[in-house]
Amino acid sequence: xxxxxxxxxxxxxxxxxxxxxxxxxxxxxxxxxxxxxxxxxxxxxxxxxxxxxxxxxxxxxxxxxxxxxxxxxxxxxxxxxxxxxxxxxxxxxxxxxxxxxxxxxxxxxxxxxxxxxxxxxxxxxxxxxxxxxxxxxxxxxxxxxxxxxxxxxxxxxxxxxxxxxxxxxxxxxxxxxxxxxxxxxxxxxxxxxxxxxxxxxxxxxxxxxxxxxxxxxxxxxxxxxxxxxxxxxxxxxxxxxxxxxxxxxxxxxxxxxxxxxxxxxxxxxxxxxxxxxxxxxxxxxxxxxxxxxxxxxxxxxxxxxxxxxxxxxxxxxxxxxxxxxxxxxxxxxxxxxxxxxxxxxxxxxxxxxxxxxxxxxxxxxxxxxxxxxxxxxxxxxxxxx
Ligand code: F3S
Numbered sequence: 001x002x003x004x005x006x007x008x009x010x011x012x013x014x015x016x017x018x019x020x021x022x023x024x025x026x027x028x029x030x031x032x033x034x035x036x037x038x039x040x041x042x043x044x045x046x047x048x049x050x051x052x053x054x055x056x057x058x059x060x061x062x063x064x065x066x067x068x069x070x071x072x073x074x075x076x077x078x079x080x081x082x083x084x085x086x087x088x089x090x091x092x093x094x095x096x097x098x099x100x101x102x103x104x105x106x107x108x109x110x111x112x113x114x115x116x117x118x119x120x121x122x123x124x125x126x127x128x129x130x131x132x133x134x135x136x137x138x139x140x141x142x143x144x145x146x147x148x149x150x151x152x153x154x155x156x157x158x159x160x161x162x163x164x165x166x167x168x169x170x171x172x173x174x175x176x177x178x179x180x181x182x183x184x185x186x187x188x189x190x191x192x193x194x195x196x197x198x199x200x201x202x203x204x205x206x207x208x209x210x211x212x213x214x215x216x217x218x219x220x221x222x223x224x225x226x227x228x229x230x231x232x233x234x235x236x237x238x239x240x241x242x243x244x245x246x247x248x249x250x251x252x253x254x255x256x257x258x259x260x261x262x263x264x265x266x267x268x269x270x271x272x273x274x275x276x277x278x279x280x281x282x283x284x285x286x287x288x289x290x291x292x293x294x295x296x297x298x299x300x301x302x303x304x305x306x307x308x309x310x311x312x313x314x315x316x317x318x319x320x321x322x323x324x325x326x327x328x329x330x331x332x333x334x335x336x337x338x339x340x341x342x343x344x345x346x347x348x349x350x351x352x353x354x355x356x357x358x359x360x361x362x363x364x365x366x367x368x369x370x371x372x373x374x375x376x377x378x379x380x381x382x383x384x385x
Contacts, residue, residue, distance in 0.1 A: 001157055009060025013153035020150055021161035030123045030162040034065040035155040036111050037103060038127030039148025041072035041340035042091040049148070050090060053097035056152070062102035063158035067116040069128045070107050071095060072342060075335045082346045103155065107335035108309030110219065110282040112139065115311060120241055123166055125154030129232070130223035130281045130357065136233040138218050140241035142166045145232045165233055172245045173206030173235055175199070176252040180209065181260045187354050187373045189217040191263040192255050193224025194356035199253055202230035206247040208237045216284055223281050223357040267359045267371035273352035276381040277338035278374055279307030280355035285315050287374070291330070292321035294378040300329035303348070304381040307337040330381065338362065352380040
């Protein structure tokens with residue numbers, strides 16, 4: 001591949017991986033079973049990114065199952081989202097290039113809910129920090145936090161350098177977290193992730209004292225840990241598959257109800273929301289069920305985006321949840337999300353969301369944010385006046 005015998009794109013991809021391997025002192029390459037490519041929104045890629053992809057697409061092809069992160073807009077309903085046609089044209093060119101590369105146009109940050117579910121111990125190369133933390137911690141697959149180019153390079157070659165979280169010794173906990181607060185809803189896991197991520201930086205937290213955690217709790221915890229810090233893996237004692245790696249003699253911090261309240265206020269600005277969005281990371285079927293129950297018979301009075309994958313939406317259609325959600329006036333935001341879509345350019349000022357990760361990035365984009373549970377988001381969306 002490096003000699004160019006498999007084409008120019010594969011050669012370029014291998015050059016990227018070899019350079020990375022040298023930087024991180026990798027002993028060799030390892031085969032990967034799947035790839036999740038991030039760097040899809042034209043908002044982040046720009047023309048340079050589009051050019052890079054178009055060049056690779058001339059003769060490059062994915063060698064392993066490869067799925068795609070959310071784009072900057074719905075690929076079919078971008079007009080009703082208020083997206084500018086110049087942006088849409090560029091975004092569709094990006095998607096077209098990925099399609100020619102053999103990448104599945106899934107456009108979701110929860111590939112593990114949409115047909116790309118690795119097994120325990122498998123080596124994978126995923127971008128999208130929330131999915132990386134989930135795959136390592138909850139599934140027990142092995143991936144570093146890939147950037148767009150390195151994930152794509154892994155896809156075109158089927159390989160990644162063997163370093164970091166691909167190696168067992170690097171998966172052991174580095175900091176213990178004694179969870180004293182009783183966590184009841186996913187948003188509280190999200191706030192805890194935000195709090196712990198800042199202290200853990202790029203370490204491996206080991207949570208003690210959590211009795212139960214749902215898929216939704218772990219999904220939002222993964223996202224928050226990876227947004228305030230660089231966490232790519234964590235353990236929950238007795239719950240996640242590699243928590244047996246142990247947590248002896250570790251520096252420990254506690255997470256109390258007071259920390260929860262303080263993190264909550266840290267994530268909240270003043271102001272009445274004019275835009276409400278849930279599904280960061282993209283909603284699960286259980287979340288669609290909850291939304292359907294909360295929205296049934298009610299009318300939404302401000303823009304309300306429910307972000308999820310096309311696959312989960314399809315399951316929601318079958319279960320009858322999607323109809324109840326749409327009848328309320330809420331909109332499914334498929335292929336995209338409130339962070340990667342250019343919503344700051346659509347004139348919205350204050351966003352209500354149930355995700356600490358979304359709060360973090362929306363604020364960085366200059367918006368005001370209200371962080372609240374899913375029920376609160378529905379109450380805001382349906383509030384009159
Ligand atoms: Fe997914 Fe967008 Fe959040 S990509 S994790 S919904 S910021």
